[in-house]
Amino acid sequence: MLRCQITADYPTNKNTKMKYKITGIVLLVISLLFYSFSERVSNYFELTKNLEIFTTVYKEVNANYITDLDHSSLMKAGIDAMLGTLDPYTVFVSENQVERSRYMAEGRYDGVGMEIKNVNENIVVEFVYSGFGAHEAGIMAGDIIEKMEGRSLKGFDEEDVMIFMRGASGTKLNMDVYRPHDNTSFNVDVERQDVSVPNVPYSGMVADGIAYVALSTFTPMSGRNLAAAMDKLKNEHGDFKGIILDLRNNGGGLLTEAINVSNLFIPQGKLVVSTKGNLEQWNRSFNTNNQPYDLETPLVVLINENSASASEIVSGVMQDYDRGVLIGQRTYGKGLVQNMRPLNYNTQMRITTSEYFIPSGRGIQNVKYEDGQPVAIPDSLRGVFQTQNGRTVLDGGGVAPDLEIPKPELPEVVQALLDQNLIFNYATDFRHRYDSIPEPGEFTFDKFGDFVSYVGKKDFHFTLEGETLLEDFIASAESGLYSNDVQREISKIKDVLNRVKGNALSKHETMIVRLLEDEIVSRYYFQEGKTRQNLLRTDEMQRAIELLNNRSEYDQILSGK
Incomplete structure (x- = not known):
């Protein structure tokens, strides 16, 4: 009897087991819900607390700062700093930046159809899109935009100027343009249009089939x-x-x-x-x-x-x-x-x-x-x-x-030519001297001596890696500690480096000529022409054509064997 009683009351009974399981599950769910609720309450408290602190700080600065505040700039700086703690892609897009954002997403915008860059606080036309307002108005790469709607652009950055250029399709933008090549200026009204930048800028046959x-x-x-x-x-x-x-x-x-x-x-x-x-x-x-x-x-x-x-x-x-x-x-x-x-x-x-x-x-x-x-x-x-x-x-x-x-790594001299806009500016000068050139892919630049002379007339400068190492060596101790023999060796090294720099343009003629050809072609045939000119000369393209002409190698790479 006792045994039966004990057996009956012992929690191995199926129904009793189920009750324990259900009770355990209920307790687990309740604890999870409580934890989740507590976590949400904690997060909400942290959010409201920090928003209140931020608001209080802003009010105090506004009420007591020594000068009046630019509220838009101050708030933008605060938002950017906050988002900057996350990742580079989470950003606030101001009203002025919305049109630029649309262009990045859709590849189209209402504007004059040109790209610009800031060079020494001047707004320089980098290139124009064929068939749109800037091109039809006669604006060319290398032109300097001095004013828009009578407002000087000196010192403006590209983002600010692009805001001026955007506007409703069909409206006009008045520009004062300076052309450095012949030292002339002109005023022009450029019609804004719906500019659509092609997402397939070029296609063609590069080899048989x-x-x-x-x-x-x-x-x-x-x-x-x-x-x-x-x-x-x-x-x-x-x-x-x-x-x-x-x-x-x-x-x-x-x-x-x-x-x-x-x-x-x-x-x-x-x-x-x-x-x-x-x-x-x-x-x-x-x-x-x-x-x-x-x-x-x-x-x-x-x-x-x-x-x-x-x-x-x-x-x-x-x-x-x-x-x-x-x-x-x-x-x-x-x-x-x-x-x-x-x-x-x-x-x-x-x-x-x-x-x-x-x-x-x-x-x-x-x-x-x-x-x-x-x-x-x-x-x-x-x-x-x-x-x-x-x-x-x-x-x-x-x-x-x-x-x-x-x-391919760019030698110091080539990088300096690009950074100092000498290849860009020479191409602009070339375009004004010659009315036409052969088709992209057929054009060859054969005036390297003229380019060297052009560079010689400019304030061109660059630093070799060896020069930097030498200067670091000299600066590592007082020059007076070096013996006369060491000083003489340093002078010899400097002479060698100067000779190397003097021959740098000629040494890298092939690379420089290719860059010149690409830039010059873009002046006559726009961005599509630049793509066509450079297309077959890259190592990637040559290897791609070689591989597609060798089906067995192609299949072997993909086979996983």
């Missing part, structure tokens, strides 16, 4: 325009035996267009990218929705350190599915997704909401951010993933090419 298409940005219609460019080439030249997709210097753009471009080369229904954020709404997966354009033709994708974001999605997808061979340099490593959030007073905020992951499961983000500062991810912490054919790829650090082509 090999098509080339450049995609400069992922703005609306990128996928459709890319397909149209390939259709046009196919109709004119027949079927392809290889395609080169150039994503070099493509800084990215719309995620939807990265999916559309990927869809051209991989089957319908395939995963392109997934995103993971702090909120459930940002956790999404994106698949291809349409029939592909081409699944069979060998594909090469050109990338470099300036290929970022959407470019990395497309190149990474091609690599993960073993659809194409990547050639060039490791990409930038921007694996964060931003969304635009509208704010009041016609302002916006671009905020990082998630990180993206490509089909193999790897991320692209090169660095993590702690207090707004980049922290590099060591190779030892990078995850190992596999492509569809079993090739090993690493996450983080961008997308690594299958065939790496080292980036």
